[in-house]
Amino acid sequence: MKLYSLQTGLLGVNSYFLVNEKNNQAILIDGGESYKSIKKAESDLGVKITALLLTHAHFDHAGNAAKLQNEGVKVYIGEKDAEKLSNSLNLAGDFGRKFECLTPDFTLFDGQVLDINDVKIKVISTPGHTDGSVSYLVEDMLFTGDTLFNLSVGRTDFPTGDKTQLFNSIKKLFAFDGDYRVFPGHGEFTSLDFERKNNPLVDYD
């Protein structure tokens, strides 16, 4: 399995391709807003996206989900964020952006293990940035969306955000055994161990 990343959109969202090199099928984590950029990356990589895993429903992460779903890509999201893909809580309106609504193909719960394209993905419920935010664990990689960033954490001032929940979610990740590479929804990549020791916003020891 190979990982590719790209950053798109005004808000610089990180999108991740998990590619099974045996069949060139790809799982996309957070497609961002730009359909064109994702289709270009898909074609440059010579892969076919079969699944889109969303960390949460905000428009900057999920803006191209409807278009991808229209071509047969299966869309996955935490159960409490599912409705935000068709209401104003995806925040597109607040930021003056267009958003094509959709109903996800699958809603996810904490601890669920997905097996897509021979890749095993564990769903970890990490509410706080939104109440339905999830992180995805794949081998030694943790995709944290807008929950945990390099030396920072996600905002909790949007609807359904909750500061206490966010810090509890991050502590839940920090309590994992050993180290993991961390791939956040915005900004630089980091590692769980580095954040345990250095994240200035999370009190952990």
Ligand SMILES: [Zn+2]
């Ligand atoms: Zn967000």
